[in-house]
Amino acid sequence: MGGVTDPDSLRISDADREAAAKRLHDALGEGRITLAELEERLGVVYAARTASELRPPLSDLPGGLPPAVAAAAGPAPARPVDPAERVHLRTGAGTVKRTGDWPVPAALRLTTSMGTIHLDLSEVRTLPSRIDVEVSTGMGEIVLVLPEGGTADVDGVSGSWGEVKTKVPASPGSSGPHLVVHGKVGMGSLTIRGSRKGWWKAVLG
Incomplete structure (x- = not known):
């Protein structure tokens, strides 16, 4: 009997990477990130292979992961909140x-x-x-x-x-x-x- 696959370990597609890249370009246009941040985050996006690797460059932007990835990966793991x-x-x-x-x-x-x-x-x-x-x-x-x-x-x-x-x-x-x-x-x-x-x-x- 096989184990349950961790949703965050699911492989993402080229379409998922492109959707994430578009979100970053939109964030640049909205003034949320700088050009230097865009270039740095795009490098992470295009190198990502799984949903968990795609989270960091999008974690502080509205919407987070692209819808297709978010639906498969589920919510981001909770971190303890500093008082x-x-x-x-x-x-x-x-x-x-x-x-x-x-x-x-x-x-x-x-x-x-x-x-x-x-x-x-x-x-x-x-x-x-x-x-x-x-x-x-x-x-x-x-x-x-x-x-x-x-x-x-x-x-x-x-x-x-x-x-x-x-x-x-x-x-x-x-x-x-x-x-x-x-x-x-x-x-x-x-x-x-x-x-x-x-x-x-x-x-x-």
């Missing part, structure tokens, strides 16, 4: 709200006792492809609004009296950020949903 990198948003009985285009870090800690934390990521122009979110609600409420294509894994969230509601897919997709959510929901609630603006756009055309 110093985690941005902490907290409230006692008040409200913390972020909307529009705001700087979203790759690691968040959200703490509320009896208040509300409402974070809308739907209009943020540059988002990390993977966002680690640690939650602690007490009796409060946390609401996370994701852009089209956003996904969230809430398997790491525990709680006996609280409520966890997610209206987005759990597995990473080829577009949009992927949230890995963990922590505790005491007697409060955690809600993760897509943007209602996107829903109205789909309805109204």
